[in-house]
Structures are given as C-alpha cells and as structure tokens.
Amino acid sequence: MLPLNEQLPVTLLAWSAILLTAFFLGLRIHRTLAAEQQKQNSVVELVHAELPQTQCGRCGFPGCLPYAEAISGGEPINQCPPGGEHLILRLARLLNEPPEPLNPRHGTPQAEPLVAVIREPECIGCTKCIQACPVDAILGSAKTMHTVLTSECTGCDLCVEPCPVDCIDIVPAASQWTQRPLNRYAISRGLV
Amino acid sequence: MLSQAVRWLTEGRLASFSGGIRPPKQTQRTLRSRVMATPIPERLIMPLTIYRKQERLTPAVRIGEAVRKYQCLATHLQDPDLILHAPTSGMITAITRDVLEIQSDGLDQALILCGNTTEKITQADILQSIGRAGIVGQGGAGYPTVKKIRLAASAGVKVLIVNAAECEPFVCCDEALIREFADQVVKGAEYLMQASAADAGVIAIESDKHEAIAAIQEPLKASSLTLRLLAAKYPAGDERILIKSLTGQEIPDSANPAERGILVQNAGTAKAVFDAVKLGQPSISRIVTVAGAPLKTPKNFSALLGTPVSDLLSWCGFEHEGHSEEPSAHLQHTDHLKIIVGGPLTGRRADMFCESVQQTTTCVIATDKINFPASGPEHACIRCGFCAEACPVRLLPQQLLLHSRNFDEHNLNSHGLHSCIECGACAYVCPSKIPLVQHFRQSKEILRDSAAERSESQLRQARYRHWQTRQGRTARRQVKQAAEPERETPFSRENARSEIAEAVARVKEKKSGKRQ
Ligand code: SF4
Ligand code: SF4
Ligand code: SF4
Ligand code: SF4
Numbered sequence: 192m193l194p195l196n197e198q199l200p201v202t203l204l205a206w207s208a209i210l211l212t213a214f215f216l217g218l219r220i221h222r223t224l225a226a227e228q229q230k231q232n233s234v235v236e237l238v239h240a241e242l243p244q245t246q247c248g249r250c251g252f253p254g255c256l257p258y259a260e261a262i263s264g265g266e267p268i269n270q271c272p273p274g275g276e277h278l279i280l281r282l283a284r285l286l287n288e289p290p291e292p293l294n295p296r297h298g299t300p301q302a303e304p305l306v307a308v309i310r311e312p313e314c315i316g317c318t319k320c321i322q323a324c325p326v327d328a329i330l331g332s333a334k335t336m337h338t339v340l341t342s343e344c345t346g347c348d349l350c351v352e353p354c355p356v357d358c359i360d361i362v363p364a365a366s367q368w369t370q371r372p373l374n375r376y377a378i379s380r381g382l383v
Numbered sequence: 384m385l386s387q388a389v390r391w392l393t394e395g396r397l398a399s400f401s402g403g404i405r406p407p408k409q410t411q412r413t414l415r416s417r418v419m420a421t422p423i424p425e426r427l428i429m430p431l432t433i434y435r436k437q438e439r440l441t442p443a444v445r446i447g448e449a450v451r452k453y454q455c456l457a458t459h460l461q462d463p464d465l466i467l468h469a470p471t472s473g474m475i476t477a478i479t480r481d482v483l484e485i486q487s488d489g490l491d492q493a494l495i496l497c498g499n500t501t502e503k504i505t506q507a508d509i510l511q512s513i514g515r516a517g518i519v520g521q522g523g524a525g526y527p528t529v530k531k532i533r534l535a536a537s538a539g540v541k542v543l544i545v546n547a548a549e550c551e552p553f554v555c556c557d558e559a560l561i562r563e564f565a566d567q568v569v570k571g572a573e574y575l576m577q578a579s580a581a582d583a584g585v586i587a588i589e590s591d592k593h594e595a596i597a598a599i600q601e602p603l604k605a606s607s608l609t610l611r612l613l614a615a616k617y618p619a620g621d622e623r624i625l626i627k628s629l630t631g632q633e634i635p636d637s638a639n640p641a642e643r644g645i646l647v648q649n650a651g652t653a654k655a656v657f658d659a660v661k662l663g664q665p666s667i668s669r670i671v672t673v674a675g676a677p678l679k680t681p682k683n684f685s686a687l688l689g690t691p692v693s694d695l696l697s698w699c700g701f702e703h704e705g706h707s708e709e710p711s712a713h714l715q716h717t718d719h720l721k722i723i724v725g726g727p728l729t730g731r732r733a734d735m736f737c738e739s740v741q742q743t744t745t746c747v748i749a750t751d752k753i754n755f756p757a758s759g760p761e762h763a764c765i766r767c768g769f770c771a772e773a774c775p776v777r778l779l780p781q782q783l784l785l786h787s788r789n790f791d792e793h794n795l796n797s798h799g800l801h802s803c804i805e806c807g808a809c810a811y812v813c814p815s816k817i818p819l820v821q822h823f824r825q826s827k828e829i830l831r832d833s834a835a836e837r838s839e840s841q842l843r844q845a846r847y848r849h850w851q852t853r854q855g856r857t858a859r860r861q862v863k864q865a866a867e868p869e870r871e872t873p874f875s876r877e878n879a880r881s882e883i884a885e886a887v888a889r890v891k892e893k894k895s896g897k898r899q
Contacts (some may be wrong), residue, residue, distance in 0.1 A: 207542070242840075243836070243840050243843075244840040244841070244843040244847065245843065246843070246847050254847070255844075277790060277833070280789075280790055281792070284791070322854075324850070325847050325850055326843050326846040326847055326850065327846045327849060327850050328846075338635040340442075343842075343843075343846065345843060346689075
C-alpha cells in the first residue's frame with residue numbers, strides 16, 4: 192500500500208484516463224449515429240426504399256441499390272420494369288420530377304407475377320442457379336436435385352441463363368401454389 | 384368520457400350525426416304482410432366460409448350422408464364456437480371448397496332440442512349456448528357473437544347497444560322482426576347484457592319506425608334496457624356512426640369498438656340469442672326482406688339459412704319480361720334487372736348460381752328501371768361540395784377523388800381514406816354522377832396492396848443481403864486459395880501410404896507413452 196500522498200496522482204491519472212476514453216467513445220457513437228441518420232435521410236435511401244428489390248438488373252444496373260444511387264446522380268427514373276407505372280409516379284413525386292412512361296428499352300412490366308420452376312428430373316445438381324439467384328429462392332446442394340421456393344421467387348429470370356441443361360422454366364405464378372395475392376397484382380402496378 | 388356517454392344516453396332526444404342522406408324508404412309495400420315462414424326449399428346451399436371468407440369451416444359430414452335438422456354440418460378446426468347446423472333434414476349431395484349442398488327430403492325430421500328451463504341462467508350458460516348455436520352478427524360482417532362478447536367483456540362493457548336501425552331503402556327486416564317478436568328481442572338483449580356484464584343497455588331504433596317503436600314499449604317496461612330514437616338518416620345503422628350518435632364518442636379507425644367497452648349487437652342477433660338460450664335452438668334461420676318493383680308481393684321471410692335467392696324471388700311472384708315463371712331456370716343480370724344482396728347502397732350483385740341466405744343476409748332486391756337507373760355518363764367534378772356535406776365521417780370526398788385518380792398515396796392517407804366507411808352517401812348526392820365509392824374501394828385496395836408489397840420487398844432485400852454476404856465470403860475464399868502456394872508433393876498412392884504409416888506410428892508412440 193502506497194502512502195496517501197503518493198496514491199493521489201495514481202488515482203487522478205486513472206480517472207482522467209477513464210474519462211478521456213469515455214469522452215472519445217461517446218464522440219464516436221455520436222458520429223456513427225449522426226452518419227446513420229444522414230444515410231437514412233439521404234435521397235439514395237429514400238429511392239432505394241421505393242424500388243421493388245427484385246434485384247433483376249433490368250434497369251441496367253447490378254441491383255436495386257446501384258440504380259437508386261444512379262437515380263440520385265441524375266439517371267432517369269423510368270427504367271425499372273418490375274416497379275411499373277406506380278413506381279415511376281411515386282419516384283416522380285418523391286424527387287419532384289415530371290413522370291415519364293416506362294422506357295421500353297428496359298422491358299415491359301409483366302402483367303402477372305411469374306415464378307421459376309425447375310424441371311426436377313432433368314436437374315443435374317450443378318448449383319449454378321443457386322449462385323445466380325439474388326434472393327436465395329433456390330434450394331439444393333451439389334449433385335442433388337434443386338427446387339425453387341415459389342413463395343420467395345420474384346420471377347427475375349436470372350437463374351435461367353446459367354443452367355447448363357436448360358431445365359428452368361418461367362411460368363405464371365397463378366399456375367403454382369403460392370400464398371401471394373395474385374388477383375390484385377396488376378391493379379397495384381397500374382396495369383389495368 | 385363515461386359521464387358524457389351516460390348523459391347522452393339518458394337524455395331523451397333524437398340521436399343524430401352530421402351529414403348523411405335521406406333516400407326514400409320504399410318499405411311500405413313490403414311491410415304490408417307479416418313475416419312469413421318459407422316452404423322448405425328443395426336444395427339448400429350452405430357456405431363453408433364465414434366472416435368475410437376469412438374463416439373456413441371443415442365439413443363433419445360426407446356426401447350421401449343423411450342429416451337431420453339441427454345436426455352439426457361443419458366446424459372450425461381450432462375454434463369450436465364456429466359451427467354450422469343443418470336447417471332441415473335431407474341428404475348431403477355435394478361438398479366443395481366453399482359450399483355444402485343439402486337435398487332436403489321435406490320431412491323436416493329434427494333432433495330433439497334441449498333448452499334451458501332453469502330459473503337462474505348464469506353468464507357461462509349463456510355464452511356456452513351462444514357458442515354452440517353458431518351465432519354470428521346478423522348486421523355487418525358476420526363476426527362470431529361469442530368472440531365479440533368475450534373481446535368486449537375483457538375490456539369491461541360500459542354499454543350494450545342493440546342496433547335496430549336499418550337505414551337503407553327497401554331493407555325492413557329488423558323493423559318486421561321487432562314488430563312481431565319484440566319480447567324475444569328484448570329478452571335476447573337482456574341475455575346479451577348478462578353475458579357481457581354490461582352496465583347499461585340501449586335499443587336504438589330510427590324514429591320513423593312507428594309500429595316497431597309501439598311494439599317494443601310493452602316488453603321494455605319490465606327490462607333494464609332503454610329505448611333511444613335515432614334520426615331517420617342514412618347511414619345511422621353503421622356501427623361507428625351509431626356509437627357516435629348515441630354516445631358522442633368517435634372510435635378511431637384503428638380500434639375495435641368492443642375494445643373501448645361498447646358492444647353493438649344487431650336486433651336479429653338478439654333474437655337468435657334468445658332462441659339459443661331459451662330453446663337451445665341453433666341458428667338456422669333469419670328474417671330476410673325480399674323486395675323490388677318486379678315482385679308482385681314483396682315480403683319479409685323467416686328463411687332457412689341456405690335457401691337459394693332464386694327460390695325467395697319466385698315465392699314473391701317474380702315478374703320480368705320473358706321469364707315470369709321460373710326465375711331460377713334462366714335468371715340473369717341484365718342492364719335493368721339486377722339481383723342485389725344487401726341494401727341498395729352497400730349491397731353487391733348476387734351470384735345467381737349459388738347465392739343463398741346466410742346469417743348476414745338482410746335483404747334481396749330485384750331492381751327496376753325507375754329506382755335503379757342505369758348509371759349514366761360520369762361528368763367532371765364541379766366541386767360543389769355536396770359530397771363533403773353528406774359524408775357522415777366528415778371526409779372530403781372531392782379531394783379523395785382527386786388523389787385517387789392521381790394515385791397519391793401520401794395525400795390519400797393524410798386525407799383519411801382509411802376512415803371511409805364506404806357508405807356511398809357521397810356518390811348518392813353527387814350531381815356529376817361520379818361513382819365515388821368505387822374509386823375509394825379501389826384506392827383502398829391499392830393502398831393495402833402496396834403496403835403488402837413493401838413488406839415483401841423488405842423481405843426480399845433481407846434475403847439479397849444474405850446472398851451478397853455469402854457471395855463476398857466465397858470471393859474472398861477464392862482469392863485466398865489463389866494466393867496460397869500449391870502443395871509441394873503431389874498426391875500419390877505411395878506418399879499416402881507412407882503418411883498413413885507415419886500417423887499410425889505416432890499414435891502408437893503416444894499410447895505407449897501414456898501407459899508408462
Ligand atoms: S429493374 Fe428494378 S427491380 Fe430490377 S434491379 Fe433494377 S431497380 Fe431493382
Ligand atoms: S429462382 Fe430464378 S427467377 Fe426466381 S428469383 Fe431466383 S433467380 Fe430469379
Ligand atoms: S358532389 Fe360530385 S361534383 Fe360535387 S364536389 Fe363532390 S364529387 Fe365533385
Ligand atoms: S363513402 Fe366514404 S367518403 Fe363517401 S360519404 Fe361515405 S364515408 Fe364519406
């Protein structure tokens with residue numbers, strides 16, 4: 192045990208170290224929170240929240256977030272076919288821009304929801320489609336049969352091309368058992 | 384809040400609300416005759432879905448099975464309070480996903496009912512009887528009565544309101560019911576009060592139903608319920624509007640009135656409760672108004688549930704160009720003839736193949752040219768503001784129309800589209816003949832859908848993030864593998880053998896070391 196007059200500076204040093212650490216830690220947390228807030232409020236985040244998150248790449252960008260970033264950088268808002276007319280209207284209102292019809296160069300909105308179906312006897316279990324599916328809607332493992340989780344599939348078409356034996360079909364979701372409300376699909380996209 | 388409610392209830396003035404419309408009643412011709420029991424129809428169609436098709440019942444019978452009157456036909460698998468009984472005896476001829484068909488044998492062989500004849504009937508007895516009888520609310524969406532009572536009782540019921548207001552033209556089943564079965568309705572209401580442990584009970588009737596008001600005075604004297612008269616306006620009978628005009632309390636759109644201690648039950652439900660408690664009779668019939676100009680003798684029927692609508696029409700002497708004899712054979716909707724189920728303002732077109740009487744069916748109307756002119760061309764909104772004056776929930780229909788047309792989600796929400804009760808008062812008064820309610824119904828659906836779509840897209844995004852993380856991991860592993868040097872000694876059988884031998888020797892050495 193040190194005598195009292197020697198104990199004092201040690202205690203002071205310890206306390207000041209603790210306080211300093213706490214201060215810098217608090218500053219760090221504050222900065223992170225502020226940055227988070229800013230990110231949420233940023234145009235990119237707002238636009239991204241509106242996009243349909245199909246991740247199909249038909250807009251010409253690899254996914255919805257890159258397109259959202261491109262829109263905030265001045266790219267036209269009429270390039271997302273899965274979102275359809277309603278998306279363009281919403282974006283136009285959000286960004287205070289005049290709405291334009293969908294650019295046909297990027298495709299037309301599908302009139303009904305589609306899903307992929309793997310013709311299972313023909314599947315060779317190459318796992319290529321699993322790697323392609325952006326929403327993890329395909330189930331299977333190497334050298335075993337693969338199948339599509341219909342309720343998660345967005346019908347984006349990305350798994351068709353990589354399949355070496357061409358055993359994936361894109362079919363109307365109505366022909367499959369799915370929980371999604373099909374009848375109002377077209378209405379909510381302004382197609383009728 | 385409570386004292387205010389009590390004051391409103393005890394004051395003897397007409398309860399009313401702002402807005403509303405007064406369409407001609409058109410009920411005199413129908414009310415000329417008494418409530419008639421129908422003959423037993425040949426074929427009964429019992430729907431297996433209830434409460435706006437949200438709950439599905441599972442059949443307890445098979446095709447070809449003979450059933451007796453009151454026998455259980457179907458139940459809900461999780462909820463024993465949802466149950467369907469045979470309205471008459473006969474044979475099951477068809478069961479599909481949505482309906483069950485009975486071919487009646489005309490004998491009406493019944494199971495023996497066991498009513499409650501004891502002096503003291505307890506709260507639990509009443510709830511059990513209501514549950515077993517499979518009663519659902521007869522006025523609105525058909526919510527199971529027992530569930531509603533339980534929900535309200537858990538919040539503590541301040542007031543039970545028996546809703547005998549039917550404000551739409553042509554509909555007069557509740558008026559006929561009270562005119563002829565007033566004491567049973569009052570008794571049933573007392574059972575409901577006991578079951579929900581309500582502090583007060585009110586029967587609400589519109590002030591222009593003189594015969595019903597006169598008939599109910601006598602039974603009310605011996606009971607603890609009070610009578611409240613409503614202004615004869617449409618839509619006085621809507622649950623939220625009724626609560627507002629009686630208690631002055633506005634129930635927000637997000638809340639269920641039962642949760643706020645106000646239990647509203649239809650007068651027909653009260654009668655069904657009486658039958659269930661006193662006679663032990665399941666809910667197998669209800670009073671239905673069958674009206675419209677093409678009918679020779681419009682009537683109120685006490686109809687068995689499952690009676691096809693076409694039978695009801697033919698029993699009223701249905702006459703229409705070409706096919707006056709058998710409406711069931713070739714009845715079709717035409718421009719001027721439509722068969723509407725429900726009131727003329729909120730009803731829907733009957734599905735002529737399998738439309739039948741259900742516990743929620745108040746009225747069947749055959750339309751004519753004069754009362755139901757074909758909708759003319761829609762004109763532009765002249766912003767006269769009549770619709771805003773008529774709206775009972777004080778919305779601005781003209782603004783909602785504008786935003787509906789533009790599909791402006793934000794403004795539709797901020798103008799309170801979700802509070803619209805789809806009463807149709809705005810469209811009724813609109814001089815430009817704009818079908819406002821249809822726009823609102825569609826917009827509501829779109830809003831609901833886009834909310835669902837948004838939650839789905841969030842799920843998709845979450846799955847995409849997982850996928851991205853995994854992709855990143857795979858890529859990093861590949862980079863690492865590429866950077867690692869190749870194994871010096873390529874794989875061969877000899878190498879493998881010597882490696883195995885080395886490993887075995889190592890193990891042996893270890894073991895011997897351990898033993899020492
Ligand atoms: S087209 Fe639409 S859904 Fe597809 S990636 Fe681009 S923004 Fe996303
Ligand atoms: S299964 Fe195919 S079509 Fe469906 S989301 Fe995945 S990649 Fe797209
Ligand atoms: S009543 Fe019809 S015309 Fe008049 S303001 Fe309303 S919508 Fe417009
Ligand atoms: S339909 Fe909706 S907007 Fe029109 S009067 Fe009724 S509550 Fe108001």
